[in-house]
Amino acid sequence: MRSLLLNALLKGPAVIEAPKPTGDMLAEVARALGERARRRLGRSLAIREIDAGSCNGCELEIHALNNPVYDIERFGLKFVASPRHADVLLVTGPVTWNMRQALERTYAATPDPKWVVALGDCAAGCGVFAGSNACVGPVSAVIPVDLQLGGCPPQPVEILKGLLGLMAGSNRRSPQAVP
Amino acid sequence: MSTLEAVAIHHLSDGKQPAADGYVRLDVDEAIWRSLAQGCRDGLHALNALWYDEGQMRMALLAPEQRVRAIVSVATANGVYPSVGQYHAPAIRLERAARDLHGVIPFGLPDPRPWLDHGVWPAQPSAVTIPYRFLTSEGEGLHQIAVGPVHAGIIEPGHFRFTANGEAVVRLEERLGYVHKGIEALCKGAGIEQAARIVARISGDSTVAYGFAFARAVEAAWSWQPPARAVLLRGVMAEIERLSHHIGDVGAICNDASFVTIQARCTLLREDILRTANRCFGHRMMMDCIVPGGVIIDLSTDGLAAIRELLIRLEVGFAGVIRAYDRSPTLQDRTVTTGIVTKALAAQFAAGGYVGRASGRAFDARAAFIYPPYGDVAFEVPARSSGDVDARVWVRIEEIAQSTAIIRQLLDRLANEPQGPLRVAHGAAQEGEGAALIEAFRGDLFVCVRLDAGDKVARLHARDASWFQWPLLEAAIEGNIVADFPLCNKSFNCSYSGHDM
Numbered sequence: 001m002r003s004l005l006l007n008a009l010l011k012g013p014a015v016i017e018a019p020k021p022t023g024d025m026l027a028e029v030a031r032a033l034g035e036r037a038r039r040r041l042g043r044s045l046a047i048r049e050i051d052a053g054s055c056n057g058c059e060l061e062i063h064a065l066n067n068p069v070y071d072i073e074r075f076g077l078k079f080v081a082s083p084r085h086a087d088v089l090l091v092t093g094p095v096t097w098n099m100r101q102a103l104e105r106t107y108a109a110t111p112d113p114k115w116v117v118a119l120g121d122c123a124a125g126c127g128v129f130a131g132s133n134a135c136v137g138p139v140s141a142v143i144p145v146d147l148q149l150g151g152c153p154p155q156p157v158e159i160l161k162g163l164l165g166l167m168a169g170s171n172r173r174s175p176q177a178v179p
Numbered sequence: 180m181s182t183l184e185a186v187a188i189h190h191l192s193d194g195k196q197p198a199a200d201g202y203v204r205l206d207v208d209e210a211i212w213r214s215l216a217q218g219c220r221d222g223l224h225a226l227n228a229l230w231y232d233e234g235q236m237r238m239a240l241l242a243p244e245q246r247v248r249a250i251v252s253v254a255t256a257n258g259v260y261p262s263v264g265q266y267h268a269p270a271i272r273l274e275r276a277a278r279d280l281h282g283v284i285p286f287g288l289p290d291p292r293p294w295l296d297h298g299v300w301p302a303q304p305s306a307v308t309i310p311y312r313f314l315t316s317e318g319e320g321l322h323q324i325a326v327g328p329v330h331a332g333i334i335e336p337g338h339f340r341f342t343a344n345g346e347a348v349v350r351l352e353e354r355l356g357y358v359h360k361g362i363e364a365l366c367k368g369a370g371i372e373q374a375a376r377i378v379a380r381i382s383g384d385s386t387v388a389y390g391f392a393f394a395r396a397v398e399a400a401w402s403w404q405p406p407a408r409a410v411l412l413r414g415v416m417a418e419i420e421r422l423s424h425h426i427g428d429v430g431a432i433c434n435d436a437s438f439v440t441i442q443a444r445c446t447l448l449r450e451d452i453l454r455t456a457n458r459c460f461g462h463r464m465m466m467d468c469i470v471p472g473g474v475i476i477d478l479s480t481d482g483l484a485a486i487r488e489l490l491i492r493l494e495v496g497f498a499g500v501i502r503a504y505d506r507s508p509t510l511q512d513r514t515v516t517t518g519i520v521t522k523a524l525a526a527q528f529a530a531g532g533y534v535g536r537a538s539g540r541a542f543d544a545r546a547a548f549i550y551p552p553y554g555d556v557a558f559e560v561p562a563r564s565s566g567d568v569d570a571r572v573w574v575r576i577e578e579i580a581q582s583t584a585i586i587r588q589l590l591d592r593l594a595n596e597p598q599g600p601l602r603v604a605h606g607a608a609q610e611g612e613g614a615a616l617i618e619a620f621r622g623d624l625f626v627c628v629r630l631d632a633g634d635k636v637a638r639l640h641a642r643d644a645s646w647f648q649w650p651l652l653e654a655a656i657e658g659n660i661v662a663d664f665p666l667c668n669k670s671f672n673c674s675y676s677g678h679d680m
Contacts, residue, residue, distance in 0.1 A: 001503045004440050014447055049333045053358045055676045057383025057464060062333050064453070067446035081331035098297045098357045099336060102328045128377045134300060134361030153383065155463060
């Protein structure tokens with residue numbers, strides 16, 4: 001244990017440089033977000049992850065965001081354990097009929113203002129599960145979606161770019177509202 | 180005539196041979212079906228899968244010591260067949276699921292409740308008319324804790340109903356099926372390329388193993404031989420996938436005992452693996468890289484070197500993790516004697532993977548029913564007998580060393596294997612069936628695919644290792660404290676999506 005700790009101290013950080021939101025991403029974010037985002041939020045987002053039918057691939061990459069390479073909390077982004085603490089719902093998977101009610105209730109339990117990010121090809125458009133009788137459809141078929149991020153699964157850097165864009169977009173649009 | 184071996188020998192003495200996939204196929208009457216089900220109960224052979232296919236209930240049975248495996252079918256009469264679960268509890272959830280999905284009635288099944296059907300599917304008239312009834316526990320001072328389907332962490336959805344007395348768990352009951360995506364129905368009528376993509380997403384963490392299993396099943400059905408180089412590459416990918424999850428989960432288990440430093444180190448190692456996989460195979464999880472007929476991407480000389488270097492970094496980095504785990508009594512205080520799965524239960528459920536191997540069931544599909552490329556590599560199957568969280572951690576730690584050794588052997592052979600096609604075309608598509616048993620990181624997974632005269636899937640069945648592990652988690656937590664549930668759960672790391680399908 002001691003050698004692990006010492007090693008961690010001496011080796012220096014493993015963290016990568018923060019990715020810059022790219023043009024396309026920002027454009028999408030700008031479209032997705034209104035001034036209300038900026039008004040209520042500072043530089044911090046509390047994220048509640050919901051698997052609404054995913055194969056678990058997206059979850060693995062979301063997990064990776066917490067590792068010391070991506071170190072998501074340095075950007076003010078934090079995964080929280082309850083929708084009651086969340087600003088953003090990060091939803092994965094084609095929404096299954098068996099998860100629909102849980103998703104609706106989780107959305108209802110999240111205080112306003114709130115944003116929904118549909119993460120991965122399935123959440124955005126059902127992916128390979130399109131046409132299944134057991135799936136309701138993409139996330140947008142069940143709750144309003146503010147931002148879609150494709151990929152199967154999206155790489156951690158792409159998720160980070162999207163979430164940073166969400167924040168940057170909200171900050172840029174209404175500077176007067178920062179408390 | 181209740182042993183599988185006796186039935187199979189009788190069958191083979193008729194001059195029939197096991198199919199190309201190694202499975203003896205038997206059509207039996209209800210009497211033999213019952214007798215085989217009782218044989219599962221008596222430990223003569225293991226139930227490995229149970230599913231419905233057009234007027235037939237079918238079960239895959241294994242007798243690993245005799246190296247016999249069979250797919251046994253019984254005709255359903257008006258949608259009814261004798262329940263296996265009435266004799267052999269591990270079949271109960273499988274039969275409940277088949278009843279929900281196909282309306283087939285297991286006569287004598289002791290549990291009338293649905294399993295995957297939550298009463299909300301619009302396309303099918305639901306048989307579910309009453310609220311789901313959890314099993315009861317009676318006693319003074321008992322209270323219930325309901326968890327999920329949406330959990331506090333970043334994990335898949337499922338419901339856990341704990342009954343506790345103070346801190347001690349008296350009963351845990353799982354309610355699954357939330358991520359049922361109708362995968363088997365979706366595959367019906369799909370071409371093999373499309374079906375391969377769907378099967379690769381049954382459980383994203385085992386995407387290589389599922390791709391591998393589907394490819395082998397289709398290849399068996401069509402007598403299709405993948406190129407030698409592709410077979411080696413499949414082995415490399417499968418072992419890299421195993422490494423990535425074993426290392427990640429050892430860290431996650433320690434994290435659930437608040438040893439965050441170990442978790443941080445393990446996530447770094449895991450990230451290193453995924454990045455190397457991305458560099459070598461073009462996808463961090465190597466999704467869709469294995470296809471029927473071969474693989475889609477080769478390893479360059481640079482790629483071979485990159486994986487060799489990765490293995491060295493993993494060995495050095497993980498040695499520190501093992502030291503930290505082994506020398507932290509406060510951590511072991513949480514894992515030793517926590518969440519014990521008895522040998523008897525592991526054997527009864529024929530639990531695969533580290534869950535079985537930590538409880539004395541030294542079964543590994545790579546060794547018991549050898550498939551390429553594992554026939555030509557040397558490795559051991561680590562096993563323990565204490566059955567606790569600690570044993571499951573150690574089995575994984577030891578498997579990491581084995582996988583590393585396997586990858587090195589495969590890389591040596593790849594370096595000498597001439598470059599060539601990675602995928603061959605198949606002959607004429609024909610009706611046929613193939614099955615495959617592949618050792619995924621969490622245990623053996625079974626895929627059976629029946630193809631029609633075009634190149635379409637007529638029936639696909641996949642059985643994740645989790646089916647026989649989830650019920651054991653309920654047993655493992657009994658008598659433990661509620662706060663140890665995350666530890667127990669992570670040490671199992673069962674798949675929700677792989678189970679719910």
